[in-house]
Amino acid sequence: MANSPTGESVIHRLVRIISAFDAAHTAMPVSTLARRTGLPPTTTYRLVDEMLEEGLLERDPRGKVRIGVRMWELVSRSSSMLGLREAAFPFCEDVHAVVQHHTTLGILDQDEVLYIERLSARSSAVNIAKIAGRLPIHACSSGLVLLAYSPKEYQDRIMARPLTKYTDSTITTPALMRQHLAEIRQHGYAAMRGIIVPESSGIAVPVFNAENRAVAALNVIVPAREENTAATVPLLKAAARGISRTLGWRGELTGTVHRTQKIPVQR
Incomplete structure (x- = not known):
């Protein structure tokens, strides 16, 4: 009123x-x-x-x-994010202990990625993602994972609007975006170099709930050109599987843990 x-x-x-x-x-x-x-x-x-x-x-x-x-x-009393953070935190800790760089958990909210968890180290790469902070859905690996597993109608709506080009590597054209989203769904992860911060690369995988819906993205940020995708992707997928099962998921993740075929990094 x-x-x-x-x-x-x-x-x-x-x-x-x-x-x-x-x-x-x-x-x-x-x-x-x-x-x-x-x-x-x-x-x-x-x-x-x-x-x-x-x-x-x-x-x-x-x-x-x-x-x-x-x-x-x-x-905090009734937020659905509290349960997601509690389910994810032990797995985020495990990933962070191995990778020793920023580890984040992001969700989709109002056409942006909202970060609800972040573990960091002093020696970590440059990362502008903060807890309760937001990044554009098309300009971070977490956002591209969440977009890839969203309904086609939602993808079309995002790609129908102008997309800001933050660096030379930011994908802004619908045709290239659709191709990349298809690769993410095929392989089960996004690996993006310098699409919003030139010095950093992001690798992200989806987290699913009991309804087999991607509700979050588990992500690590590492220095550009220091990506060990073959080792990091299986680690992230194993952690995402653990979080997903804690949330009640009983399916099979797209792109199984033992697959490590590398998606070409956008340059």
């Missing part, structure tokens, strides 16, 4: 406030929050006061506001 001059609902305004916080803006004065949301200062102060009272926001010693513990508590 809208109760503002612009017709914007209270829920919409609350979402704008929550969405203003990110990795670069974890805490801020209310005046800054008003500027970032575009809401009138009086409205922002009023809503912030109510959210502080409910514990959805907290005020730090400097007077800045940030997301409150109560928000995390409420979201």
Whole structure:
């Protein structure tokens, strides 16, 4: 229900406030929050006061506001992602222990990859994927895996819109994209070099649920030109099989673990 001059609902305004916080803006004065949301200062102060009272926001010693513990508590109680993270974490740890580079778990949300888990090491390759961060579906190996296992209608919708070319290796043409998605489905993994960060390569495999639907992508990020695809793909597939079975999957993954035929890396 809208109760503002612009017709914007209270829920919409609350979402704008929550969405203003990110990795670069974890805490801020209310005046800054008003500027970032575009809401009138009086409205922002009023809503912030109510959210502080409910514990959805907290005020730090400097007077800045940030997301409150109560928000995390409420979201964690019934989020379907909590079960997925819990199922995947031991397998992510195993992959990370062997590869010694960034290991991530991503899901598809609003036509982007939303990362719900990331394990890193100081010596890891450059990686812009962060927990609760997002990347474009066409410009990361996790996104291409999730796109490859999506319905054709969804693929057509994604490829019908302009796709941003981040590097020379980013696939943006529908014909080449369709060819690559077919290769991913055939072999069961995506191996992409420098499609969003030139210095890094991503290798990803799908994770399935009890309905045999790809619900996540398990991924490692390694330095470009240091990909050991023949060794990494079986490791990722074994871990993805374990996660999938924990989620109730009882089928056969596309591209079995012992297959290590390498997809040509886009250059």
